[in-house]
Amino acid sequence: MKHLLLLCCVVVAGLSSVSRVEAQANTVFPWPFTGQGDRNVGAAFASRSQVIAQHGMAATSVPLASQIALDILKQGGNAVDAAIAANAALGVMEPTGNGIGGDLFAIIWDPKSRKLYGLNASGRSPMGLTKAMLEDELRQRGVDKIPPFGVLPVSVPGTVDGWYDMHNRFGRLKMRDILAPAITYAREGFPVSQLVAHYISMARDRYLDPEAGVEETDNFVQTYLPGGEPPAEGQIFRNPDLARSLEKIAEGGRDVFYEGEIAEVIDAYMRRLGGYLRKEDLAAHRSEWVEPVSVTYRGYDVFELPPNGQGIAALQQLNILEGFDLRSMGHNSPDYLHVHVEAKKLAFEDRARFYADPEFYKVPLEKLLSKEYAAERRKLISMDRAMTDVDYADPEILEDGDTIYLTVADKDGMMVSLIQSNFRGMGSGLVPDGLGFMLQDRGELFALETGHPNDYAPGKRPFHTIIPAFIMKDGRPIMSFGLMGGGMQPQGHAQIISNIIDFGMNVQEAGDAARYRHDGSSQPTGEHMSDGGVLNVESGVPMPVVEALRAKGHKVRVGKGGFGGYQAILWDAEQGVYKGASEMRKDGLVAGY
Structure with a gap:
């Protein structure tokens, strides 16, 4: 009995020690132990070995998204299918870097035609906002540059159209099957990673600052701050509004986003806030x-x-x-x-x-x-x-x-290099009613210098x-x-x-x-x-x-x-x-x- 009690004390002491270390690690103080371990082979500074595989591969910034891409490949999808699935999942799991409110660019190697294809799926500025109107808005605000947040830097989101352009040209599986994993994770939830938890906390401080100039923040809070607070590392996070939006896109195609129900919600939301993006801007959008x-x-x-x-x-x-x-x-x-x-x-x-x-x-x-x-x-x-x-x-x-970057390769040799972003932070700070995603703020990157190639104009794509x-x-x-x-x-x-x-x-x-x-x-x-x-x-x-x-x-x-x-x-x-x-x-x- 004495030995058993001693063992229990040792175990409890050990657990207490571990708890103290974990608690200390989760504070602002440094770890009590420093220094990097030694690798047996390869460069000493490398964090790990390169991954080697024969039939297919996916590399993304969130482990669950990489697994989704591999699942799509194993179900018979190709690299384009898997890249779209991973990108959709990243919009759920890493909303601090991307989402369907942003833009997309891709380079695709097609082994059949033995050719590289490039896709520019970036959106344009609102047609109803002239440069004179923009400059008048800035004068009223007492600033001389396009602000990073709020309605003025919002441009047309190009991502969903980019997905469908890639899929129409190269895709193999049905879009409802490609988007299904992201829809499931958005509805049922996923554990938030350490880095994303950190970035959502930063976003909370950024958008809720009265000086940020975000016209409406209730939707941001409702969507991304469960219980009014940023999710903690490991906390299960759900976004049922985004699940519904992705379901509509999976069933109704790109038109539901640019001409249908989602476009109507964005239009009404921007009108309510005094913004300029309209359904007509969305309907006129095209990738290239x-x-x-x-x-x-x-x-x-x-x-x-x-x-x-x-x-x-x-x-x-x-x-x-x-x-x-x-x-x-x-x-x-x-x-x-x-x-x-x-x-x-x-x-x-x-x-x-x-x-x-x-x-x-x-x-x-x-x-x-x-x-x-x-x-x-x-x-x-x-x-x-x-x-x-x-x-x-x-x-x-x-x-x-x-931003997020991902790349996927399949068993036939197709390779996709894809990057997608809402730009600064999570985007403009504006989450249209009930849609579960934030609109981008890419329009901040226009110049306001007459004669400059990147000078603001309606219907123009900003520098990217x-x-x-x-x-x-x-x-x-x-x-x-x-x-x-x-x-x-x-x-x-x-x-x-x-x-x-x-x-x-x-x-x-x-x-x-x-x-x-x-x-x-x-x-x-x-x-x-x-x-x-x-x-x-x-x-x-x-x-x-x-x-x-x-x-x-x-x-x-x-x-x-x-x-x-x-x-x-x-x-x-x-x-x-x-x-x-x-x-x-x-x-x-x-x-x-």
């Missing part, structure tokens, strides 16, 4: 199939989508970097980081001046992506000193929120930050990948490509390696860089490197956050397998079978 554009980087063809997105900034940066021997510099060395950041500054000057809706402005793509233009811009880089003030070039003289990517070689697919995070995305794409091509990292190591993020470049909304901006680096960059960068004139900050979220699937033709990676900075999971 576009040709992906590319540059060669050390023998590989890197593809992005053309503007109104920012994907070609990554291509411009790579064109400039190709003239440097990055491998001999060493990964994340002072010279390596310096030329990467300087190339980014140059590319972002063009991004600020020339990237806009091609229906309103003829973007000089061929000239911006030429090797000759890159060579001229490269001459502006000094190895000794960081640039503080950069001008865009005149191309006629020469002959820049929160979300960009999917794809790599080919010798006409064969190599890798589908993306990296979330506003202006981080092009410079993140360049880093991933450099990690793999210049340094031979596998897809997981390429994502786990410490990153940089340069902020403060000139913007498509009119701001101009005059002080060199700020170079943010993760703590994995050694302090001697940080000091060497400061000696070159960079303003360097070290810390976590804002470095994006990455997923990738690589096709290894020699071994006949997919190799996948997910993001340690998010809740992501890559899985295959």
Whole structure:
């Protein structure tokens, strides 16, 4: 009996100790234990091995969504079916990064036609809001920029139309079967992850702040704050309104969203709040199939989508970097980081001046992506000193929120690179009555400068930050990948490509390696860089490197956050397998079978 009592005391003490550790971990205090474990093989900094599978693979930012994508593949669906299913599920499970109130872009490799297809499913500004009316609204509010929240930055949501365009062209299963898992999780609930719980808490503070200017917040509270509070990690969260909306879309198709019941609810809601988005704007919406554009980087063809997105900034940066021997510099060395950041500054000057809706402005793509233009811009880089003030070039003289990214590959070789977002935060803060999703605030990214390619106009697509990517070689697919995070995305794409091509990292190591993020470049909304901006680096960059960068004139900050979220699937033709990676900075999971 004495030994039994002693054992019970030890067990209770142990449980109490565990409880104390868990309680301490859930406070603002650091863990009592620090340091990273050691890997037996591969790069020491890698969080895990790359995932390898033969028949199909999915990589998303939420583990349950990755499993849904795999289930769709195993039911006979293809990569497009699985990508739509995962995207719908992410709108339920990660509403802080995406949803059917936002926009979508995709690059699809079709093995039958052996061709890459690009889809721009971004929405346009309301036809009933002229620039003069917008400027008058801003004067009444005492501001000179389009606000991030409320009715003014709301543009037409393009996601649902994008789903149906992809499905009509490539889909195999019925849409009701594709959307069924998301509908079930929305109705029955799912356990909220640590990161999403954190982001919903941030959204609560953001939208309920009286200074935020959100015209109506009761619907946000009712939809996303059960009991008036953000859901905690592990709490079962339900969104029955979104389940009903997805059911209507599954049965009624894209027309129920753009011309039917959902469009009518959005119209009535915006009228009540004094907004401008109307049913007619939704009915007039169309997605656009576009040709992906590319540059060669050390023998590989890197593809992005053309503007109104920012994907070609990554291509411009790579064109400039190709003239440097990055491998001999060493990964994340002072010279390596310096030329990467300087190339980014140059590319972002063009991004600020020339990237806009091609229906309103003829973007000089061929000239911006030429090797000759890159060579001229490269001459502006000094190895000794960081640039503080950069001008865009005149191309006629020469002959820049929160997002989800996912990628899926199937047994037939189809690969989908898809990115989707509501833009800043969860979006505008506005949740139409009974629909269960938030409208995006992408219209904040218009300029208000007469003559600027991205100047606001009715029925125009704003400059866009979300960009999917794809790599080919010798006409064969190599890798589908993306990296979330506003202006981080092009410079993140360049880093991933450099990690793999210049340094031979596998897809997981390429994502786990410490990153940089340069902020403060000139913007498509009119701001101009005059002080060199700020170079943010993760703590994995050694302090001697940080000091060497400061000696070159960079303003360097070290810390976590804002470095994006990455997923990738690589096709290894020699071994006949997919190799996948997910993001340690998010809740992501890559899985295959």
